[in-house]
Amino acid sequence: MVIRLKDITKVYTMGVEEIRALDGLSLEVGQNEYAAVMGTSGSGKSTLMNILGCLDRPTSGVYELDGQVTTTMGAGALARVRNERIGFVFQSFELMPRLSALKNVELPLIYARSAWWNRKKRARHALDTVGLTDRMKHRPNQLSGGQKQRVAIARALVNNPAILLADEPTGNLDSATSEEILTLFDQLHRQGQTIIMVTHEADVARHAKRIIRMRDGRIFSDLPTEQDVLHHVVTSVEEAPDGNGNGDGHENAKRPVCEVMLPSRGQHEEMTP
Amino acid sequence: MMLLRLPLALLIIVYQSAFLALGQIWNNKVRSTLTTIGIVIGVASVTAVIAALTGLKANVLSEFETFGTNKIYLFPNYRIAKTHAAFHRIRFKPEIFEGMLEHCPSVAQFTRITELNGRTVSYEGRSEENTRVIGIEPSWHQIESRAVVQGRPFTLIDNEHCRPVCLINTKVQEKLGMEKECVGSSILVGPTRYQVVGVVESRAESWMFGGTSSGLEVWLPFKTVRRMNPYSNMFVVAASRSPDLADDAKAEIAFFLRKQRRIQPGQPDDFGVEVIEQFIREFKKVAGAITMAAAGVVGISLVVGGVGIMNIMLVSVSERTREIGLRKAVGARPSAILLQFLVEAVVLCFFGGLVGVLAGQGLTSAMASIPAAHLEKAYIPGWAVALSFGFAGAVGLIFGMFPAVKAARLDPIDALRHE
Numbered sequence: 001m002v003i004r005l006k007d008i009t010k011v012y013t014m015g016v017e018e019i020r021a022l023d024g025l026s027l028e029v030g031q032n033e034y035a036a037v038m039g040t041s042g043s044g045k046s047t048l049m050n051i052l053g054c055l056d057r058p059t060s061g062v063y064e065l066d067g068q069v070t071t072t073m074g075a076g077a078l079a080r081v082r083n084e085r086i087g088f089v090f091q092s093f094e095l096m097p098r099l100s101a102l103k104n105v106e107l108p109l110i111y112a113r114s115a116w117w118n119r120k121k122r123a124r125h126a127l128d129t130v131g132l133t134d135r136m137k138h139r140p141n142q143l144s145g146g147q148k149q150r151v152a153i154a155r156a157l158v159n160n161p162a163i164l165l166a167d168e169p170t171g172n173l174d175s176a177t178s179e180e181i182l183t184l185f186d187q188l189h190r191q192g193q194t195i196i197m198v199t200h201e202a203d204v205a206r207h208a209k210r211i212i213r214m215r216d217g218r219i220f221s222d223l224p225t226e227q228d229v230l231h232h233v234v235t236s237v238e239e240a241p242d243g244n245g246n247g248d249g250h251e252n253a254k255r256p257v258c259e260v261m262l263p264s265r266g267q268h269e270e271m272t273p
Numbered sequence: 274m275m276l277l278r279l280p281l282a283l284l285i286i287v288y289q290s291a292f293l294a295l296g297q298i299w300n301n302k303v304r305s306t307l308t309t310i311g312i313v314i315g316v317a318s319v320t321a322v323i324a325a326l327t328g329l330k331a332n333v334l335s336e337f338e339t340f341g342t343n344k345i346y347l348f349p350n351y352r353i354a355k356t357h358a359a360f361h362r363i364r365f366k367p368e369i370f371e372g373m374l375e376h377c378p379s380v381a382q383f384t385r386i387t388e389l390n391g392r393t394v395s396y397e398g399r400s401e402e403n404t405r406v407i408g409i410e411p412s413w414h415q416i417e418s419r420a421v422v423q424g425r426p427f428t429l430i431d432n433e434h435c436r437p438v439c440l441i442n443t444k445v446q447e448k449l450g451m452e453k454e455c456v457g458s459s460i461l462v463g464p465t466r467y468q469v470v471g472v473v474e475s476r477a478e479s480w481m482f483g484g485t486s487s488g489l490e491v492w493l494p495f496k497t498v499r500r501m502n503p504y505s506n507m508f509v510v511a512a513s514r515s516p517d518l519a520d521d522a523k524a525e526i527a528f529f530l531r532k533q534r535r536i537q538p539g540q541p542d543d544f545g546v547e548v549i550e551q552f553i554r555e556f557k558k559v560a561g562a563i564t565m566a567a568a569g570v571v572g573i574s575l576v577v578g579g580v581g582i583m584n585i586m587l588v589s590v591s592e593r594t595r596e597i598g599l600r601k602a603v604g605a606r607p608s609a610i611l612l613q614f615l616v617e618a619v620v621l622c623f624f625g626g627l628v629g630v631l632a633g634q635g636l637t638s639a640m641a642s643i644p645a646a647h648l649e650k651a652y653i654p655g656w657a658v659a660l661s662f663g664f665a666g667a668v669g670l671i672f673g674m675f676p677a678v679k680a681a682r683l684d685p686i687d688a689l690r691h692e
Contacts, residue, residue, distance in 0.1 A: 055602060055685045076606045083604020094599045094689070098300065108603040110289060155603065 001064070002162050002194050003029040003052065008061035010047050010217075021047040022058065023217035029163070029196060034189040036205035036225075037198045039214035046167070048214065049198050053086055053165050054078045066162040083111050087156025091168035093148045095140040101127060101151045102136040108159050126154040130184060146177035153184065157193075164188065166197040170204055182207045202232075286612055294617035297589070298624060308585040309625030311578025312668065316629025316661040319571040320653045321636040323660075326560050326567075328641065328651025335650075337553050339476070342516040344416065345380070345523060346547045347509040347530070353543055363543045365507050367499065369533040373511075376529045379522035383511035384410040385495050389502065394441075394491055396449040396460045404445065404489040406462055408498030408505070416512045424456035424471030431470070432494040439467035440492040444475040448489060462491055465501070519548040575664055578625065579672035586618050586676035590683075597680050598688025611681035618673020619666050626665030630658055 010022040021044045029035055039045040050056035051063060054070055057078075063071050066085055070078065082088075095104050105123040114122070127136055130150040140148055149169060156164055166185070170178035186207060189195055199205050211228040213221035223231060298305045349363045367385055374380060387408040394404045414426045422443065431438050439462065446455055451469075459468050475488060498505060513522035523546050530544055590597070597610055633653060640648045 050686050053602070055689075076608070079601065079604050079606040079609075082602060088602050090689070094595065094602075096596065096599075098296065107600070111600070111604040111606070111609060113285065159604075 001028050001030055002033075002066055003027065003196075004062075004064040005051075006062045006064075008048075008051060008058045008063065010044075010051065010056070011059045020217050022051070025061075025218055027212070027219065027222075029194065032189070032192050032194055033210060034185070034195045034208045035197070035210040035212055036208035037196065037212045037214060038200060038202075038205055040200070043214040044217040045198050045214050047217075049165060049167055049196075052163070052196060053088060054081050079111075083108055084159055085162040087153075087159065087161035087164045089149070089152050089156050089164065089166040089169045091171035093140070093145075093152045093172070095148055095151055095155075097140050100137050100139055101132060101143065101154075104140070104151055105155045105158050107155060112159060122158055123154070126158040127151070129157060129188075130154045144177070145173050146180050149173065149177075149181050150184065153181075153188075157188070162194065164193055164195045166195065168199055169197060170199070170201070178204065202229075286609060287616055290613045290616035291620055293613060294620040297617055298621060304585065305621060305624065308581050309578070309621060309628065311574060311581045312622055312625030312665055313578075313629040313632060315571050315574035315578050316626045316665055317632035317636060318574065319567065319664070320630055320633025320657050320661055321640070322567040322571070323564065323657040324633065324637040324651045324653045325640055325648055326564055327654055327657075328637075328648040330556070330560055331650040332647055333556055334553065337549055341416070341418065341512065342549050342553070343381075343513045343519055344549050345511040345513060345519060345526065346545070346549075347383075347511065347526060348545050348547075349508070350543050350545045353541055359543075365509070365544070367495075367507065369530070370509060373526070373529055377511075377522060377525035379513050379518040379525055380511050381514045382412045382415050383509055384413040384416055385507055385509055386410075386413070387495060387498050387502075387505045387507040389498065389505060392463055392491075394445065394449065394460055394462050394489070396451055396458070399449050400461075401445065401448045401487070401489055403487045404462075404491055406491050406493060406498070408493050408495040408507075410495045413492075413510075416510055419476065420474045421471045422474055423454070424469070426471060427492070427494055432496050435496045435500050436494060437465065437467045437497065438470045438494065440471045440473050441469055442473045442475045442488075442490045444487075445489050445491060446472055460491075462493070467491075467493065513548075516550055519550045523548050571664075575668050578622075579668040582618055582621060582669060583672040583675060585621075586614060586673050587679070589617070590614065590676045590680045594683065594688045594691035597683050598685050598691065601683070601685035602689060607681040610683075611677045614677035614680045615670065615673050618677065619669035622665040622669030622673075623662060626662045629665070630661055633661075 005025060005027040008022050008025045008027075009020060012019045012021055023044075025044070025048065027048075037045045037048060047056070051058050054065070054073075058071060061071070062069060065081065068081070070081055073081065088094075096107070099107075102120070102123050105126050106119045109119040109122060124133075124136065127133060130153050132147060132150050132154065135143060135147060135151075138147075140151070143151065149172075153164075153169075156166075169185075170181055173181060182204060185195055185197070189209075195208070197204070197208060205211050206225060206229070209225055211221070211223060211225055211232075212219055213228070213232070221228065221231060347365075349365050351360065351363055353359075353363070370383065370385065373383060385408075389406040389408075391402070392404050392406045393400050393402045394406075395401070409427065410432055411427045411429055414421070421440070424440075427438070427440065430436070439460065441455075441460065445460075449460065451458060451460075455469055456471065457468065459466050461467075473490070473492070475490075499507075511522065511526065513519045526546050527542060530546075531542065534543065536543065600610060600613075601607075630653070637651050637653055640646055641651045
């Protein structure tokens, strides 16, 4: 297993109120899986991403990444894990505006303290992988949105991470460009990369091989994509009128309702308030 | 190899951070320049003050040097005279110095000197006013290393027989329009005729130790002057056997003179003995004190500059919060972030230091070009440049620490979400 989460809770205290962003969540992700995490805002998916990315620590529980328990590590060791094992792709790209594409991709290698000739070689290779061989010297403001995201993906891949974490990677892109980026993800997945992607768009999630649905800090549905599509329409119809209804959700998670089969995809609105 | 790894890695990170910092400074040119003005002023003033002091010191020391560092001045101390009678007592009389060489083993030579200022000398109808007329003994030639370029120095016979002979300096020779070979001709000093036996080189005018502004000097044998003018003011210049023995010589002379002048134990000296070495020491002490005072003032301006640096670094940290978040996300350790911002602050200060040193050099050149200031030898010594950069770097380290720690402690998630 690349990722093993056990009984993860994350509690934020806001004044006197306690918010359980993650509530006893357990999850395993294996080698070369391609999973999408879905959920409404407030469902805890961002918190989960932060913990998976070692940017945040759970209040309790154990997180094992690539066989290493990260929950007991110090800040320096966590930085090293982020550097060597994790590649991040963000919704807003987060490129350094004044650095060229190549320099942006080199950034993680600088913190890995690799020699500059190695750095150049690996950064070039990563940019080749994402198909930006001819854009290496360009600055972010000379690149299109899709190209910027490719640079970001190259930066995420440059250290050969155990896992690629993408947080709404197509959130700022038009549908054609989104499709390009997702095709790139598919390609990376075929090459053996483990990918976890957060999204709230069903169209995007469909590219993954596994869909993890969250609500109220728990996973209520974790199915291969084909089954999820069928299951989800039913639950969303059931849950829609009752926005913050809990209890039912957990039961549903245990025995998903799969009777009604609606083969047409992408007709429902995931984000209905 | 393993031993080398850590410092090497550190060096690489510092180097990278320095490049990053230079980029940041270049991108915020106006802001960086304004921020570093405090440092610039501080460094410029410290280098200018040090340069001025260095110039002054070089000037003063070279003055002393030409005077000879083994020289000892003996003069009557009229300040302790309370009555007119005492005045007479305090006055030096030539006889009391008889036997001084035998009693003072550290003293190599001495000469009695008497001076008549502002006399008129003339030669074949041409006359020069404001000439310094000095009565000297032959040993003067050994104490003052002034070359006799023509003719001969004074001899014991010139002095003992009060001969009407004189030495003139080249300037007098020139001003009086005397022929090149002037030894043997006669000049008038006041109403009296003296035969020129030698010509002494003129010395560059000393700005510290008076002398007439005209630079005209005529020397007569001491006894010749004395016979003409028995109450002329006299003093003695002695030379110790070496500059190191100056203090010993001083003590021996004081002892000798007290005995000669029958000063009772417990009574103060009614004469002064001053050693050039002592002046140099005093001067160095004063110069050191001025340097310290200047350093204090400069320290204040550097602190003010440092606060400016801290302010701009805090702005920089909050502006680049997202960048810091991203750097942390891709694996920057807190220490790497700390180092980046520290190096940036230090580079900013070094930049200020560089501009400051250049400005200080400008000020120094300006000072050196003012003739009245006597600072033509002013320059910024290497250690002052090093000191300036050291101070500037230290200011960067101290005042950059707080913003850098703040940046290093940022939570990566909060930083990434920062707008």
